[in-house]
Amino acid sequence: MNEAWRELDQDALDRGLNNTAGVADSAAILAGWDRRSAAFRESCDDRREIVYGPKPRNRIDLFGARPGAPLFVFVHGGYWQSRSRENFHFLAEGPMSRGLDVAMVGYTLAPDATLDAIIGEVRSALDELDRETAAPLLLGGWSAGAHLAVMAGDRPSVRGTLAISGIYDLEPVRHSYLNQKLQLDEAASLRNSPMRRLLRPSAKLALAVGGAELPLVRGQTLDYAAALGVPVQAIAGANHFTILDQLASPDGVLTETLAKLASFLR
Numbered sequence: 001m002n003e004a005w006r007e008l009d010q011d012a013l014d015r016g017l018n019n020t021a022g023v024a025d026s027a028a029i030l031a032g033w034d035r036r037s038a039a040f041r042e043s044c045d046d047r048r049e050i051v052y053g054p055k056p057r058n059r060i061d062l063f064g065a066r067p068g069a070p071l072f073v074f075v076h077g078g079y080w081q082s083r084s085r086e087n088f089h090f091l092a093e094g095p096m097s098r099g100l101d102v103a104m105v106g107y108t109l110a111p112d113a114t115l116d117a118i119i120g121e122v123r124s125a126l127d128e129l130d131r132e133t134a135a136p137l138l139l140g141g142w143s144a145g146a147h148l149a150v151m152a153g154d155r156p157s158v159r160g161t162l163a164i165s166g167i168y169d170l171e172p173v174r175h176s177y178l179n180q181k182l183q184l185d186e187a188a189s190l191r192n193s194p195m196r197r198l199l200r201p202s203a204k205l206a207l208a209v210g211g212a213e214l215p216l217v218r219g220q221t222l223d224y225a226a227a228l229g230v231p232v233q234a235i236a237g238a239n240h241f242t243i244l245d246q247l248a249s250p251d252g253v254l255t256e257t258l259a260k261l262a263s264f265l266r
Contacts, residue, residue, distance in 0.1 A: 001195065002223050005172045005216060014177045016216035019143070019240040029241045036090035036248070044092070050103075052128035053121060055113075057106040060125055061085055062132075063092045064101035070159075070265045071135040072100045072258060073126065075152075077143025077165075079173075080118055081110040081181045088142075090248050097250035098259040100138070103129055107148075111181040115170075115192050122152040130157050136265045138258065139201070142244060143167065150194045153201025160204035160261035164247070164254065165213060165240055168224040169195040172216065195224050204264060205230055206257050210238030233257060 005013060020026045041047065050060040072095045076088045085104040092102040107113070107121040129137065138160045141149035146166025153161045170189040173179060190196050209221035211234050225232045235243055235253060246252035 001169070001227070002219060010176075013172065013175060013216075016214055017172065017176050017178060019214060019217060022214045023239050023241055026241055030087070033087055033090055033244075037087060038089075040090050040093055050128060050132060052125045055108050055121075057084070057108050058121060058124070059085070059106045060129065061089065061104045061106075062101065063089075063103070064096055066099075066101060069099060069101045069135065070138060070262050071103055071129065071133055072138045072140060072262075073103045073105060073129060075105050075107075075122060075139070075141035075145035075148045077141065077145040078109070079167075079178050079182075080115060080144045080148075081178070088244075091244060094248050094250050094252055094255035095258055098255060098262065100258070100262055101133075101135070111183065115182060115184060115188060119148060119151045119192065122148045126152060126155060126157070130155075138162065138261050138265075140164065140247075140258070141166065143240065147194065150199060150201045151192060154199070158202050159265055160206070161201045162206045162208070162254065162258055162261065163201075163221075164208045165210060165217065165243055166207075166221060166224075167217075168220050169193050171196075195220075195227060198227055200228055204261055206233065206261060207231070208233040208235060208243070208254060208257065210234075210240060210243040211236040212239040213243075214240065 085106040095102050105125045136159045137157045139149045139153045139158045140162040142164040146163035170193045174184045174189045207225050247254040
């Protein structure tokens with residue numbers, strides 16, 4: 001396990017994990033996601049909200065209801081403490097173009113929920129989707145959402161997992177500025193780190209990361225893949241945000257990866 005991050009001073013560690021500051025035009029990209037998501041909602045006639053728990057963010061947006069269609073369940077990122085499922089609706093266009101229905105999962109953010117509680121909410125969302133759809137699930141997530149997908153993906157209904165630019169070792173996070181809201185102690189960090197537990201969420205696991213991501217963030221995927229002995233789909237030139245264009249586009253390389261995972265379900 002690569003522990004080189006322990007040699008960094010506090011400022012270097014914080015900057016090494018700060019994706020928003022590390023991408024010069026991240027604010028414009030995020031604003032673009034909101035516009036694209038709003039446009040997608042306007043164009044999609046088949047959308048419904050599913051409530052899976054008592055808290056305000058315990059909601060799932062389900063796009064499509066085609067009989068027999070596999071369901072791609074996406075868990076959003078934001079370091080477990082920002083953003084919402086609505087910001088990512090634009091991503092549904094790529095998977096739906098390949099015959100998948102799409103569900104976007106919301107969850108309570110830190111500090112209003114611990115990481116253990118957030119993982120529990122995602123599990124509850126999957127329980128509800130199992131009851132509602134009885135469809136084979138492909139689970140996916142980006143950034144913190146990739147971590148949540150891996151942590152919650154050990155269930156028979158999940159037939160494949162696409163984890164994009166994820167965080168798989170929480171120890172660097174615990175020592176960084178991000179822990180002000182997460183409030184992880186060592187025990188919580190270790191039990192919720194897929195890398196520390198060598199947790200494999202499903203038999204069909206696809207790991208992807210951008211070639212232009214921050215080295216500490218990119219290293220999370222590379223180290224996890226090496227530990228599991230699985231390949232990494234490295235997307236040249238993609239940063240932590242632009243990598244999602246490859247899932248939003250019907251012709252994107254991550255859309256193609258998802259379609260290949262779905263082919264095992266047919």
